[in-house]
Amino acid sequence: MIEYRQLYKTFDVPVLAGVSFLVESGETLAVVGPSGTGKSVLLKTTIGLIVPDRGDVIIDGQSVFSADVDELQAIRRKAGYVFQNAALFDSMNVFENVAYGLPEGALKRMGRREVTARVARALEDVNLDPAIVLGKLPAELSGGMRKRVGLARAIVGEPQILLYDEPVTGLDPVNAASVDRLICDIAERTHVTSIVVTHDIEGALSISDRIALLEGGKLRFLGTPDEFRRSRDPLVRAFADRQAAVAAAMDGSARAVREVERKAPALP
Amino acid sequence: MKRPLQAIGGVGATVSRHAGGMGILAWRTLTALVTGQVSLREFLAQGYSMGVQSLPLVLVTSILSGVVTSQQGGYQFTGSIPLYVLGSVVTSSVILELGPVLTAVVVIGRVGARITAELGTMQVSEQIDALYSLGRDPVKVLAAPRILAGMPAMVLLVGISNLVGVLAGMFAARMTVGLGSATFLYGARLFWHSYDLFYSEMKAWAFGFIIPLISVHMGLLTRGGAEGVGRSTTGSVVFMIIAVLVADALFPPLFLN
Numbered sequence: 001m002i003e004y005r006q007l008y009k010t011f012d013v014p015v016l017a018g019v020s021f022l023v024e025s026g027e028t029l030a031v032v033g034p035s036g037t038g039k040s041v042l043l044k045t046t047i048g049l050i051v052p053d054r055g056d057v058i059i060d061g062q063s064v065f066s067a068d069v070d071e072l073q074a075i076r077r078k079a080g081y082v083f084q085n086a087a088l089f090d091s092m093n094v095f096e097n098v099a100y101g102l103p104e105g106a107l108k109r110m111g112r113r114e115v116t117a118r119v120a121r122a123l124e125d126v127n128l129d130p131a132i133v134l135g136k137l138p139a140e141l142s143g144g145m146r147k148r149v150g151l152a153r154a155i156v157g158e159p160q161i162l163l164y165d166e167p168v169t170g171l172d173p174v175n176a177a178s179v180d181r182l183i184c185d186i187a188e189r190t191h192v193t194s195i196v197v198t199h200d201i202e203g204a205l206s207i208s209d210r211i212a213l214l215e216g217g218k219l220r221f222l223g224t225p226d227e228f229r230r231s232r233d234p235l236v237r238a239f240a241d242r243q244a245a246v247a248a249a250m251d252g253s254a255r256a257v258r259e260v261e262r263k264a265p266a267l268p
Numbered sequence: 269m270k271r272p273l274q275a276i277g278g279v280g281a282t283v284s285r286h287a288g289g290m291g292i293l294a295w296r297t298l299t300a301l302v303t304g305q306v307s308l309r310e311f312l313a314q315g316y317s318m319g320v321q322s323l324p325l326v327l328v329t330s331i332l333s334g335v336v337t338s339q340q341g342g343y344q345f346t347g348s349i350p351l352y353v354l355g356s357v358v359t360s361s362v363i364l365e366l367g368p369v370l371t372a373v374v375v376i377g378r379v380g381a382r383i384t385a386e387l388g389t390m391q392v393s394e395q396i397d398a399l400y401s402l403g404r405d406p407v408k409v410l411a412a413p414r415i416l417a418g419m420p421a422m423v424l425l426v427g428i429s430n431l432v433g434v435l436a437g438m439f440a441a442r443m444t445v446g447l448g449s450a451t452f453l454y455g456a457r458l459f460w461h462s463y464d465l466f467y468s469e470m471k472a473w474a475f476g477f478i479i480p481l482i483s484v485h486m487g488l489l490t491r492g493g494a495e496g497v498g499r500s501t502t503g504s505v506v507f508m509i510i511a512v513l514v515a516d517a518l519f520p521p522l523f524l525n
Contacts, residue, residue, distance in 0.1 A: 049397050073403040081401035087394040100402060153402075 001025050002161065002193065007045060007055035009217075015041050016052065017217035025160075028187045028194040030204035032239060033214035039197040040084070042214065043163050046195065047076045059161070077103060079161040080154030084169060086146040088138040094149050095119055095134045101153040122156035123149070126182055144175040148182075155186060162186065164196040168203055176200060183207050201239050205229070213239065286507075290485045293411060300405075300412040310413040318379045318480075319421030323428065325374050330429040333366045334358065334436030342445035351447050355455025358437035363464050367430040368471035369516055372479065375422065376508045380483040383414055384504035387487025388497040396488065411484045415477070422476025423469055430468060467523055474515050482508045 002023040009016040015038040023029050031039050044050040046057055048064045057064040059075055067075060080101070088097045098119045099106070107115055120130040126148040138146055147167060154162060164183065168176035180203040187194050187207075198204050204211055205225040213221035213228075213236055221228065221236050229240050300306050341357045387410060390396050399406045434456070441447040486504035490496050 044397070047401060049400055073405075076401055077403040079401070081398070083394045083398060085393060087398040089395055089398070090389075100404075104404065157402075 001058075001060060002046065002195070003058040004042070004045075005056045005058065007042065007052045007057070009038065009041055009045070009050065009052045014217050016045075016055075019055075019214070019217070019219050021212060021219055021222055023193060023195060025193050026187075026191045027209045028183070028196065028207060029210050029212060030208035031195060031197045031212045031214060032199070032201060032204050033220070035199075037214045038217045039214055040165050043081075043165050043195060043197050046161075046163055047079050047081065048072055049081075077157065078159055079163055080157065080159035082147070082150050082154045082162065082164045082167055084166045086138070086150035088146060088149055088153070090138055092137075093134070094123070094136050094138075094141070097138070097149060098122055098152045098156050101156040103157060118156055119152075122152040125155060125186070126152045127178070128152065144171050144179070147171065147175075147179060151179075151182065151186075155190075158190070160192060162192050162194045164194065164198070166198055167196065168198065168200050176203060180207050286485065289489070290481055293407065293485055293488075294415070294481060296407045297412045297415045300408045301416060305408045306412045306416060307409070310409075311417050314413045314417035315421050318375065318417055319424050322375055322378050322421070322425060325378060326371050326425050326429050327432055329370045329374055330362075330367065330433040331436040333370055334362055334433035334438075335440040337361050337366065337433075338437035338440035339444050342441060342447070346445055351441075351445060352451045352455035352458070354441055354445070354447060355438070355452040355457075356459040358441070358452075359434050359456040360459065360464065362433035362437060363430045363468045365516075367433055368426050368468055368475060369512065371422065371425045371429045371472070372475040372512045373509070375418075375425065375475070375479055376505060376512065379418075380479045380508045381501055381505050383480060383483035384487040384490075385497055385501045387484060388490030388500045391488060391490045392493050392496055406488070411488070414484055415480045418480035419473050419476035422472040422479075426468060426472035426475075430465070467519070470523065471516065471519055474519075475512055478511050478515060479508055482511060 004019055004021055004023075007016045007019045008014070015036075019038070019042060031042065033039055041050055045052050046059075046064070048057075048067075051065065056066070059078065062071065062075060064072065064075055089100065092100065095116070099115050101122075102110075102115065102118065110118075119134070123130045123133065128145065128148050133141070133145065133149070138149070141149065151167070162183075167183065168179050171179060180200075183194065183196060184207050186192060196204065196207065205228065208225060210222065210224055211228045212219060215235055221231060221233055223231070228236060231237065231240070338354065338358050341354045342351070345351055345354055345357075387396075390410075396406050396410075399409060438449055438452045441452050442449065483504050486500050486507065490500040492499070
């Protein structure tokens, strides 16, 4: 269980202004909201990558900001973090990047064969073919593949918590849907607690057990996707309606494409 | 009156902040070394990159500095001072000053700038955060091998630079003012102090510590995308050059009296 207790953080302007809520074990929570409302800052405070001005995060009864160095590293090892731009290590190939997600000294303890097997399994879990990608450098991968490798690195250590920072930003709709499916699959298979920061409302509604809406550094809404759709809060409505508009537009585009294909002369 | 005081206060605060940051970085590096948490493989890789790969450029600068010192000394001494003194002037200039300082400038440009840009890029692309999130300490993984490799690499480079600079000066003396090698070496031995070599290598140790320490510190402080990386790399190079020249200026009163 993750508990956010009265988090405050100010950079030039207040980014978090007293955010408190609970995330139950095994739950998938999507965090949405306008840009600059502290979603990514909230995610980074979860494992102490950003230190709040006030407040605390409690993970399984352990305070993140009262922990000493060793305790903090232990907390971080419980979590896998998927960064917005994957944050793969440029100088390492895919194998080395994913293997880095295993605890320090894993190669010595487990042996090369076991490490290779775990890396290959993690890559297969994110629908990448190890035979193709293992030796490649991050610069040789597409954006979607980089995100998947980042996800593989996050899950290879079998964490109890997965933190996703805008996992589908910059991806085309097909890749975005596939990453959303992966998030669901991993949550169902491993019962991991997931927090997904996203701008993609459609994806958030489809993958999450609950949705949190942040606005101006405060929690504006917290509820299930159904409650989100039914909410009368104007900001929630704006987000939900936008999702409906996007869905309709995509449906319309698909129809238009089918129409063009129907009218187009058959290729010789 | 208020503005100059504010400016001085601002500079003082900035210097204190950087000094504090680098002090902590140096302490954590030492702790990592003592507790055996520095990867030998990474240390050797950094040492190779700083030392062996910098060697060609260091050779070029040492040859040129030896040749120029010899030519200019020969031009000034001809007809007024016995030419064998040129051996001493070239040897002392190269070993006491030109070898360590020019090697430091080469390493600042080739290695220091690279380290700041590399770590700065890792910082702005969240790779440093990724290390933290994976339960790793960037000081142990990235900073310590670079800082520790700088010292032996500089000692090696300055030693080679001194030797090559003196030999190049001796060759230039023969070619320009016709001073034979035996006479050049006679002059060099006449005013020779073995301590000078130790002094030169002490400078190498100091510069080999200062350069990677500043470059790592500035790299880890980088903020603000590609522009931020450019800004911190430029700042780092300026900072390293000033720090090396200030340290160089402190050496004679501290160690030559």
